[in-house]
Amino acid sequence: MAEHTTDLPDVSTLTIGILGGTGDQGRGLAVRFAAAGHTVLIGSRSAERAQRAAEEIGARGADNATVAAEADLVIVAVPWDGHRALLESLREPLTGKIVVDCVNPLGFDKQGAYALPVEEGSAAQQAAAVLTGSRVVAAFHHVSASLLLDPSVPGIDLDILVLGDDREATDIVRALASRIPGARGVYGGRLRNAHQIEALTANLISINRRYKAHAGIRVTDV
Amino acid sequence: MAEHTTDLPDVSTLTIGILGGTGDQGRGLAVRFAAAGHTVLIGSRSAERAQRAAEEIGARGADNATVAAEADLVIVAVPWDGHRALLESLREPLTGKIVVDCVNPLGFDKQGAYALPVEEGSAAQQAAAVLTGSRVVAAFHHVSASLLLDPSVPGIDLDILVLGDDREATDIVRALASRIPGARGVYGGRLRNAHQIEALTANLISINRRYKAHAGIRVTDV
Numbered sequence: 001m002a003e004h005t006t007d008l009p010d011v012s013t014l015t016i017g018i019l020g021g022t023g024d025q026g027r028g029l030a031v032r033f034a035a036a037g038h039t040v041l042i043g044s045r046s047a048e049r050a051q052r053a054a055e056e057i058g059a060r061g062a063d064n065a066t067v068a069a070e071a072d073l074v075i076v077a078v079p080w081d082g083h084r085a086l087l088e089s090l091r092e093p094l095t096g097k098i099v100v101d102c103v104n105p106l107g108f109d110k111q112g113a114y115a116l117p118v119e120e121g122s123a124a125q126q127a128a129a130v131l132t133g134s135r136v137v138a139a140f141h142h143v144s145a146s147l148l149l150d151p152s153v154p155g156i157d158l159d160i161l162v163l164g165d166d167r168e169a170t171d172i173v174r175a176l177a178s179r180i181p182g183a184r185g186v187y188g189g190r191l192r193n194a195h196q197i198e199a200l201t202a203n204l205i206s207i208n209r210r211y212k213a214h215a216g217i218r219v220t221d222v
Numbered sequence: 223m224a225e226h227t228t229d230l231p232d233v234s235t236l237t238i239g240i241l242g243g244t245g246d247q248g249r250g251l252a253v254r255f256a257a258a259g260h261t262v263l264i265g266s267r268s269a270e271r272a273q274r275a276a277e278e279i280g281a282r283g284a285d286n287a288t289v290a291a292e293a294d295l296v297i298v299a300v301p302w303d304g305h306r307a308l309l310e311s312l313r314e315p316l317t318g319k320i321v322v323d324c325v326n327p328l329g330f331d332k333q334g335a336y337a338l339p340v341e342e343g344s345a346a347q348q349a350a351a352v353l354t355g356s357r358v359v360a361a362f363h364h365v366s367a368s369l370l371l372d373p374s375v376p377g378i379d380l381d382i383l384v385l386g387d388d389r390e391a392t393d394i395v396r397a398l399a400s401r402i403p404g405a406r407g408v409y410g411g412r413l414r415n416a417h418q419i420e421a422l423t424a425n426l427i428s429i430n431r432r433y434k435a436h437a438g439i440r441v442t443d444v
Contacts, residue, residue, distance in 0.1 A: 187427035196421035206411035213443040
């Protein structure tokens with residue numbers, strides 16, 4: 001136990017942008033970061049839709065490009081389908097910024113969820129390949145949107161694995177993750193090991209089905 | 223929380239065979255299962271080497287083929303390199319048996335560990351492809367050999383994810399996992415989602431390095 005969240009940077013003043021922020025995962029993260037005192041910008045293809053989603057949770061809404069330009073740190077919570085195209089369109093406004101990818105490339109059939117192959121290795125590596133001027137970090141893959149969105153759930157019993165090759169950026173995202181009550185940001189490895197963290201979401205879906213749970217993971221001895 | 227270990231079958235009388243049982247992972251599991259009262263057979267290419275390793279821990283040692291034939295349940299703990307060839311050679315004695323694969327196909331370089339691609343998807347799927355007459359289950363990927371082998375560690379703070387397509391077989395292996403003090407066997411999905419569980423070992427190695435820990439995982443809300 002060499003390191004604790006108390007050693008992490010102060011991120012309390014960061015403006016957080018969430019691309020694809022009208023989906024469950026995006027809104028769930030937005031609610032918790034807004035509750036933690038952050039200015040949160042919800043992005044969507046449609047500014048109007050973003051504004052409607054934002055109003056409900058005391059955030060601001062705008063189109064994805066505006067959010068990418070105005071936020072200090074940007075979370076990518078779009079469906080896997082539109083992942084590459086969206087990031088290609090936002091290369092310029094995202095330059096120099098920390099971009100946190102939480103996208104899980106999954107397929108679904110009668111037997112449940114399974115991991116989709118990704119040419120670059122993982123969604124996070126695809127983001128890094130497209131956004132060569134950004135500091136790409138992978139995190140927030142396993143947090144249950146329904147728990148995030150449930151106001152009767154005060155804290156979330158979860159470690160948020162934070163992966164990346166830029167130590168300062170992963171520390172910032174670990175600090176941000178730890179601002180979700182109950183959660184803790186834990187370094188989880190380099191970006192080349194992001195695929196299995198994204199794919200693990202398929203296992204958590206299987207676990208949820210079997211145990212009728214909202215499963216998360218905790219890392220022991222850390 | 224629909225299911226608890228108390229609902230699991232009684233596995234206390236199973237004879238456990240460990241192929242590649244002279245390695246750290248194999249010996250570590252052998253020590254704990256022997257301590258839990260199981261008859262444990264340690265297998266190796268060399269019967270003599272197996273016998274030497276077995277003596278230290280109150281188990282019996284034999285060549286892998288003998289162990290495959292005599293054990294009720296067989297754990298595959300060989301290096302990834304020899305995985306396919308060993309299983310091909312043991313198809314017949316393993317027919318009808320539960321075969322638990324705990325092999326992690328990993329590469330290592332200066333930046334640490336990373337997941338190797340596997341033609342069949344994962345080591346466990348390769349085992350299932352080779353051992354068409356066996357009941358292949360994947361489990362015990364994340365348990366630290368050094369904790370298993372350390373007599374001063376009374377219990378291991380860990381959930382052991384158990385994957386497979388045969389419900390009865392995964393329940394038996396969950397019950398077996400739960401006989402390691404402190405550990406709990408948790409269903410973790412179908413065999414097609416085994417790759418990311420094997421690959422997650424690379425992330426745990428990164429975590430161990432960063433935090434100077436013996437990290438494991440726990441599944442929350444289950």
